[in-house]
Amino acid sequence: MLQIQKIRSDKDFIIKKILEIRNINVADQINQIYDLDLQKRETQKSLDEFSSQMNVLSSQIGTEFKAGNIDKANDLKKQTTTLKDKIKLLKSSFMDLDNSIIDLLYQIPNIPNEIVPPGKLESDNEVIFSSDLSQIKNKELLPHWELCEKYDLIDFELGVKISGAGFPVYKGKGAILQRALIQFFLNQGNLDGYQELSVPHLVNESSGYGTGQLPDKEGQMYHVSVDDLYLIPTAEVPITNIYRDVILDYKDLPVKHVGYTPCFRREAGSYGKEVRGLNRLHQFDKVEIVQITNPNESYNTLDKMVNYIEGLIKKLELPYRKLKLCGGDLGFTSALTYDLETYSSGQDKWLEVSSVSNFETFQSTRLKLRFRNQDREIELAHTLNGSALALPRIMASLLEINQYQDGIKIPKVLRPYTGFDSI
RNA sequence: GGAGAGUUGGCAGAGUGGUCGAAUGCGGUAGUCUUGAAAACUAUUGUGCAGCAAUGUACCGGGGGUUCGAAUCCCUCACUCUCCGCCA
Known part of the structure; x- marks a missing residue:
C-alpha cells in the first residue's frame, strides 16, 4: 500500500x-x-x-x-x-x-524503482547474466519426470491418489536429496547471518492483509474455513508478519531471517506444460530469506541478497541466469525484483527458482512496521525477501543436469548431507 | 468438546460513569555524582490523524449501543489463560 x-x-x-x-x-x-x-x-x-x-x-x-x-x-x-x-x-x-x-x-501497485525496465512481456525482462549452455544443449537428456520414474525418486501418481494433482510423493533418495537441499540452504543462511525461524504454516486473516496476499490474491490461498485460517503460500507471510505493529530500534536493523516451510498454492487457472512434473505444484518446499532494513540501506541489501542466492546456485553447480524484471512482470507489491532461473536441460527451459524483491515501504505501510531512527523519529522500515531457494525446480534442474547413462551424480556440496554420491 | 477467568502504555499492574491518555513499580533515555562502572538521586519517556506551530482530536482487544459525558454500564465478535476431557 x-x-x-x-x-x-x-x-x-x-x-x-x-x-x-x-x-x-x-x-x-x-x-x-x-x-x-x-x-x-x-x-x-x-x-x-x-x-x-x-x-x-x-x-x-x-x-x-x-x-x-x-x-x-x-x-x-x-x-x-x-x-x-x-x-x-x-x-x-x-x-x-x-x-x-x-x-x-x-488497488494501486508499488511505484517501480527507476532502474526497472519498462515493458509488458517476459522478453522485456533484462537478462543480466546467463551461464554458457553450449556444452549442455547438444546432449539428449531426459526431463526430470522421466528420471524420477526411472530411479523411483518422486511419484506423481501416488500424490494424485492421496491428495490430487500437484501433490507429489518424494521417495527414498528423492526424499533424502530434497531434505539435504533444505538442510544445506538453512545452514548457508545461518552462516550468512540469517537467524533461522520455524514458523506456523497456517495464518490468520490479518497476516494475509499484512503482506498483501489479501484482499487481491484471496483465490490463490487455501482457506481452512472452519477456523478461518489460510495455508501459507510462502514463508514470507508468517515471517514478515512477526513484525506487524512493531516499532524497532535502528540498532535492531537489519533484521535477517531464514526459514523453511512448505508452501501451498491453489494455482487456479494453470494447466498443461507448465504444471508438468515439478514445474508448478500445489504444495512445495521452500527456504526463504527475509530482511527488514533502514530505507537508505535497502537497495544495497537487495544486491547482497541476490549475490547470496546466486552463490547458492553456483555451489550447486547449476547453470542459471539472472533477470531484472520489467514493469509488466514486476509483482504488485514490489519496487524492484530480480529473478534467478536455473536451466532445465531436459525441458530446454529456464525455471524460476528465486524471486528477490525490495518492497520498500509498500508492505511496512500496511504492516505498520516501523523503526525509531537515530534522531528518535519513527519511520517506516523497508522489507525485502527472496527464495533461497525453491526446492522442486532446483530438484528438477539438478536431476536433469547431473544425469548420465546409469545414474545421477550429486553435487559435491550436498554429499555430506545426502550421504551418497550418486543415484 | 465442556466449565470458568481474563484482554489497560515496552513489561508488570491500579483504575467500575466526569480534568483518566490513564496511578504505581520495572524497564528505556538524558543528566548529577564517579577515574570508569554499579548504586543512588533528578528529569524525561505510548501511538495515529490534522496543523508551520501553539494546540486540537482519536485510541484502554475489534465492532456496535446507552449517556451531556465511557477504560469504567449494555450487546456482540475475536483472542488469551485456567480446570476437566481427548491426544502427537
Whole structure:
C-alpha cells in the first residue's frame, strides 16, 4: 500500500511512473484518492472542532452537577443535542471517506524503482547474466519426470491418489536429496547471518492483509474455513508478519531471517506444460530469506541478497541466469525484483527458482512496521525477501543436469548431507 | 468438546460513569555524582490523524449501543489463560 503522504506530494510522478514502467493507468484512482483525502482532512478539521466543543460542554455539565446547579446543567445539556448530531454525521462521513481511500489505495501497485525496465512481456525482462549452455544443449537428456520414474525418486501418481494433482510423493533418495537441499540452504543462511525461524504454516486473516496476499490474491490461498485460517503460500507471510505493529530500534536493523516451510498454492487457472512434473505444484518446499532494513540501506541489501542466492546456485553447480524484471512482470507489491532461473536441460527451459524483491515501504505501510531512527523519529522500515531457494525446480534442474547413462551424480556440496554420491 | 477467568502504555499492574491518555513499580533515555562502572538521586519517556506551530482530536482487544459525558454500564465478535476431557 502506498503512503497517502506520497500521493499528496508526488501524485503526478506516481501516475507517470506506474504508467511508464508498469503500463498501468492509475490516474483516475490516484486523483480520486487525492480528492477524497482533501475532503477527509476538511472533515476531520470540523469534526475535531465540534468534538472539542462537546468536550468542553461535557466537562462544564459535570462541574455544574457537582456544584449542585442542576438547572444550569440541564440547560447546558440542551445545547449538546445539535452538536451531537453534527458530530455523528461528520464521523460517519469521515469513516466513509477513510474507507474509500483505503479501498482505492489497495488497488494501486508499488511505484517501480527507476532502474526497472519498462515493458509488458517476459522478453522485456533484462537478462543480466546467463551461464554458457553450449556444452549442455547438444546432449539428449531426459526431463526430470522421466528420471524420477526411472530411479523411483518422486511419484506423481501416488500424490494424485492421496491428495490430487500437484501433490507429489518424494521417495527414498528423492526424499533424502530434497531434505539435504533444505538442510544445506538453512545452514548457508545461518552462516550468512540469517537467524533461522520455524514458523506456523497456517495464518490468520490479518497476516494475509499484512503482506498483501489479501484482499487481491484471496483465490490463490487455501482457506481452512472452519477456523478461518489460510495455508501459507510462502514463508514470507508468517515471517514478515512477526513484525506487524512493531516499532524497532535502528540498532535492531537489519533484521535477517531464514526459514523453511512448505508452501501451498491453489494455482487456479494453470494447466498443461507448465504444471508438468515439478514445474508448478500445489504444495512445495521452500527456504526463504527475509530482511527488514533502514530505507537508505535497502537497495544495497537487495544486491547482497541476490549475490547470496546466486552463490547458492553456483555451489550447486547449476547453470542459471539472472533477470531484472520489467514493469509488466514486476509483482504488485514490489519496487524492484530480480529473478534467478536455473536451466532445465531436459525441458530446454529456464525455471524460476528465486524471486528477490525490495518492497520498500509498500508492505511496512500496511504492516505498520516501523523503526525509531537515530534522531528518535519513527519511520517506516523497508522489507525485502527472496527464495533461497525453491526446492522442486532446483530438484528438477539438478536431476536433469547431473544425469548420465546409469545414474545421477550429486553435487559435491550436498554429499555430506545426502550421504551418497550418486543415484 | 465442556466449565470458568481474563484482554489497560515496552513489561508488570491500579483504575467500575466526569480534568483518566490513564496511578504505581520495572524497564528505556538524558543528566548529577564517579577515574570508569554499579548504586543512588533528578528529569524525561505510548501511538495515529490534522496543523508551520501553539494546540486540537482519536485510541484502554475489534465492532456496535446507552449517556451531556465511557477504560469504567449494555450487546456482540475475536483472542488469551485456567480446570476437566481427548491426544502427537
